Amino acid sequence: MGMTLTEKILARHAGLTAVEPGQIINAKVDLVLANELSAAVAIAAFRNMKGASRVFDHSKIALVEDHFVPAKDAQSAKLAKLMKDFAAEQQIEHFFDVGRGGIEHVVLPEEGLVAPGELIVGGDSHTCTYGAFGSFATGMGSTDIAAAFALGEVWLKVPCSIKLVYNGKLGEMVYAKDVMLKTVQTLGIDGATYRAIEYHGTTVDNLSITGRITMANMAIEAGAKNGIFHADEKTLAYVRERTDREFVVERADGDAKYERVIEIDVDALEPQVACPHLPDNVHSISEVTREDIPVDQVFIGSCTNGYIEDLRVVAKILRGKRIASNLRVIVNPGSQKVWMQAADEGILSVLAGAGCAVNTPGCGACFGGHMGTLGDGERCISTTNRNYVGRMGSPKAEVYLASPATCAASALAGRITDPRSLALVAA
């Protein structure tokens, strides 16, 4: 019987010719990731494991400082130092300090640490981002990450797969983020729990790598174990530019078995907005803007939409204009490389000139850590991935999720705004 893309990758990493959904396997990992928060707990667990003194392979672990960077207080500085010391002790090759990295999921692909057909586990739920490159990638907690540090393998239950087929052409000011918000709404917040999502169709074939990253990143918002695309020429060009490591490009078999096949037509898709307080509480922009919804903050960044392509969209909309006087705009470029590219292209000046505060790369306000947390009664529209109660600070604040274009348009108008209403659409 044929296998899905996820099953193929899992079978090869478990040393088996075939696997089927529900099967428990021990799979070898190509890369294990942690950030300073998940690493702190993982390192403590690793120290407690009798017989674990060295990590399985110091070249296959990536440690990235990104959640509370630069350190917001003595306690977060302590966690960062703990990870840095561990990296030195274990001679971890891929350690990224503040100023040399950025958000883990933006950094790893940039550094050529992700390639098709690979198996990656990370101590962060958005590790599923790397499915954009045709790899199996899933988030885990710290004890599982400690086990992977020690063994170089993880136990996994082979998930069944949901095939999503997207057809049609995206309209003006409609982006991968809108497609994915629609997808999360379609599947529901736990609609893909314990399952793999496999993305297909002409719409996603035409997406850029960044667009695919945005979509794979939010697979977890439907509860999925992983979200995966087939690698194509665009993927190979991106990856080969960054690594000469060998990798295996897998394809789902023609007779692979899917739990469900869902067709999504994007021709008529409008910009989408996830309203408080769940990522699947998604509505079309024309429905949302029937009400006047002023905002106090616009946040641009995160592992979902903190890429150079996203900043270009925002800069194009804000160029030569000023943001509305009733709000603030906070921008966190996804990585140091994104920041430098944005500087080279003059994007940072455009944003600053429009009145945006540009932060150093990192997760920032996305998870309510620091650099833009919300107060009681405040409302934010954000390019991030989650809007649970208290996600960005006060439990009495509200977060709306949307594309960089919708967020930029809202920044100009001071309220949630349809980016298609901007005059520049024509240009």
Place this chain on the structure above:
Amino acid sequence: MVAKTLRGHAHKYGKNVDTDVIIPGKYCSIVDPAELGTHAMEGIDPEFSKKVERGDLIVADRNFGCGSSREVAPIALKGAGVSGVIAASFARIFYRNALNIGLPIFESSEAADDIATGDEIQVEPDSGTIRNISKDKEYKAAAFPPFMQSLIDAGGLQAYVEKRLAEKA
């Protein structure tokens, strides 16, 4: 291994209780379980850490623990004195994390529906029997999949890793 009986009062919540409300992001740099416990459930129930008594159980509808992979979420509940969580279903990463850090979890839609805040609950982890003493009713939790059960029986992931390392040595 015989797991000890859990007994305490129920604190009931709805569906999709996510890790951001179980332990808000701003506290994720805390590592001490007891200190984490003082902020447990703060996002939806700011008084939780004052109300909860050692041994109490959390009862919730489906998709408990969705969102972030933060292992401090189950650690915070344990640190607050919660002896176990009963839910209609659990999000995948939370499920693994809870078992890995030794927070007992039980899947039962019937119990999740029927139990109310304040009910006195007793759970026998080995048999998955949940007793509602206040209502004089009994529910059965879904059995763990065989692999999970063998992992639990072996003493959890840490013991499993130690065994694998010894085999490799």
